[in-house]
Amino acid sequence: MSTATVNYCLYERVAASLVASWEADARAAERGAVVRAPGVAAAVFPSGPERGLFNNALLERHLPGAARRAAADAMEQAYADAGVERFAAWVHESDAPLIGELERRGYRLEETTRAMAMSLADVDVALPATEVDVPAWSEYQRYLEGFGVPPGLLANTDGSEFHLFVARSDGDIIATSLAFDHEDDCGIYNVSTLEPMRRRGLGTALTAVQLHHAKLRGCSTASLQSTPIAERVYASLGFRDLGRILEYVPG
Numbered sequence: 001m002s003t004a005t006v007n008y009c010l011y012e013r014v015a016a017s018l019v020a021s022w023e024a025d026a027r028a029a030e031r032g033a034v035v036r037a038p039g040v041a042a043a044v045f046p047s048g049p050e051r052g053l054f055n056n057a058l059l060e061r062h063l064p065g066a067a068r069r070a071a072a073d074a075m076e077q078a079y080a081d082a083g084v085e086r087f088a089a090w091v092h093e094s095d096a097p098l099i100g101e102l103e104r105r106g107y108r109l110e111e112t113t114r115a116m117a118m119s120l121a122d123v124d125v126a127l128p129a130t131e132v133d134v135p136a137w138s139e140y141q142r143y144l145e146g147f148g149v150p151p152g153l154l155a156n157t158d159g160s161e162f163h164l165f166v167a168r169s170d171g172d173i174i175a176t177s178l179a180f181d182h183e184d185d186c187g188i189y190n191v192s193t194l195e196p197m198r199r200r201g202l203g204t205a206l207t208a209v210q211l212h213h214a215k216l217r218g219c220s221t222a223s224l225q226s227t228p229i230a231e232r233v234y235a236s237l238g239f240r241d242l243g244r245i246l247e248y249v250p251g
Helices: 003-027 065-081 096-104 137-145 202-217 228-236
Strands: 033-037 040-044 056-059 088-092 107-119 163-169 172-182 185-193 221-226 240-250
Touching: 003 033, 003 040, 003 056, 003 107, 003 172, 003 185, 003 221, 003 240, 033 065, 040 065, 056 065, 065 096, 088 096, 088 107, 096 107, 096 240, 107 228, 137 163, 137 172, 163 202, 172 202, 185 202, 202 221, 202 228, 221 228
Parallel strands: 056 088, 185 221
Antiparallel strands: 033 040, 040 056, 088 240, 107 221, 107 240, 163 172, 172 185
16 A cells, blocks of 8 residues: 555544544533534534634545535534634645635634554554553543633543543643544544643653553554644654644634
């Protein structure tokens, strides 16, 4: 199988796990839902603390003209029906026609992440010596509030659908990594470290722990979206660069 084909298949796993994780979030939020239409999956959170953070839609790559326009129409209708004006449309950087469609509709680029994934057969990093812990979900929520996340976010979940590991110092959480399994892919999200504890390899260690545990659970791949500053860290663990995800918002 060619590198291009492998990368294409891995990106499809990134997309599928991402949308499945949104569906898990929606189950824990008041009136939350993922609206699926041909060519698009829109996470719709019309109320509560989730409204300001989770209204994102993922559009499929390389749709033909009529299908591309219909997918964008369906996305906009889903948010209009829910009374949501602020949302982000996620597109792959390789899809120039879709980018053009959004820009013609008045959308502007706000943020980017890099899609990355790997085969867990390629895991070639030792299980780190960093001591990790599995906290109560409520403790994890309090930690997130320190990053400006609104209180009560996903308050109706017990976290049982996710795989959460943290590192501690003097009993307090100082770094976290969250994962969600979809089919046999482990999607890794919300890798974070408190500012004073950064550049000590904690994010790398927690991600490596996630990879080892995912392999033990029977996952065959792992996927994530990286900020620019973390791309080298994930590459060092074996993740492949699958291109940027561009987040467009209505102008």
